[in-house]
Amino acid sequence: MGRGRAARTPRADRSRPTVPDAELRDLLDHLGRLLAKEYVALLKKVKTPETMDSQEAEQ
Amino acid sequence: MIAFTLTQAARALGVAQHKLIHLCEKKVVVPDVRDARGRGSSRKFSKRNLFDFAVALEMRRLELPVSFVHAVLRVLGTFELEAKKMLRGFALPESLLAAGGPRLALIILDGERVYFSVATAGHHDRAFGGIAIHPAARGRAQHRSAGRLQQAEMANALAAARARVELDLSRIARDLEEQLEARSSS
Numbered sequence: 001m002g003r004g005r006a007a008r009t010p011r012a013d014r015s016r017p018t019v020p021d022a023e024l025r026d027l028l029d030h031l032g033r034l035l036a037k038e039y040v041a042l043l044k045k046v047k048t049p050e051t052m053d054s055q056e057a058e059q
Numbered sequence: 060m061i062a063f064t065l066t067q068a069a070r071a072l073g074v075a076q077h078k079l080i081h082l083c084e085k086k087v088v089v090p091d092v093r094d095a096r097g098r099g100s101s102r103k104f105s106k107r108n109l110f111d112f113a114v115a116l117e118m119r120r121l122e123l124p125v126s127f128v129h130a131v132l133r134v135l136g137t138f139e140l141e142a143k144k145m146l147r148g149f150a151l152p153e154s155l156l157a158a159g160g161p162r163l164a165l166i167i168l169d170g171e172r173v174y175f176s177v178a179t180a181g182h183h184d185r186a187f188g189g190i191a192i193h194p195a196a197r198g199r200a201q202h203r204s205a206g207r208l209q210q211a212e213m214a215n216a217l218a219a220a221r222a223r224v225e226l227d228l229s230r231i232a233r234d235l236e237e238q239l240e241a242r243s244s245s
Contacts, residue, residue: 019086020130024192028130031175031188031205032137035163038177038185038207039138040145042161043154046179 062092062103071238072112078119079112087115087128106239110152111135113235114165117226123167130173130192131165135228152232163228168220174213186213 020028069076082088083102088111092103104112114135115128135151142149155163159180166174166186174188186208208216217223 020126020133020192024130024190025133027190027205028133029137031190032134033141034187034205034207035134035138035175035177036141036145038187039161039163040142040149042177042179043146043157046157046159046161 060092060105062105063109065102065104068104068109068112071109071235071242072116073238074116078116082112082115082119082128085125087125087132088112107139107151109239110232110235113231114226114228117231121224121226123170123224124192127167127173127192130190134173134175152235155229155232156236160229162230165226165228167224168216169222170224172216174208174216176213183210184213186210189216 063071065076065079069079072079079088083090083094088104088108090102091105091108094102111132114131118128118131119125139149139151142154146154148154154160162178164176164178166176168174171191171193172188173190173192174186176184176186178184188205189208190205
């Protein structure tokens, strides 16, 4: 019987992958894109000096 | 790009170096500037790396699994890339600091499902996600969707949840900025 954290962690937890699988990665990326769209739209509405500069630069 | 050594990063974040090394070894944070290559080499981190560390450390402090940290940092990575395409100069963590800008938060319900919310003063929060990070472990067929939730949908999800963890990512960005400013002026 080993010692330390690994020995105390339930087997089901140890078998869980820590890196997202392909299906999960697609969902996470989709979520990131949706968030970006929403966040940037709201940030542009705020029209802080920084965002104004960026918008002007884009134009 | 400003580069931080492991010592500088640990001091700025107020944690022991081994915690940052652990996150690097788990590939949660990959050094932007220079990764370690064998004995005697040292890692160097960007400010963006420090933000990832700050989010990861906060999540680990709440004993959230590394798999959740990986998932959240993946969303933030895509979020930054996409936002950059729409708004030149957008960068994390700086762009979370705009005065009066939206507040970005991470919400985890029942230790299973991950949501993000974007909020501005005087408006309802906009919620996204509901992704189950470990569906297979719980015998579910899929991770669920990752779309925008109607206000009532999110209200129902919150009402049905036994446990709710919320991390203010904008606040984490602000705290990091203040810590870095305090260190540079001292």
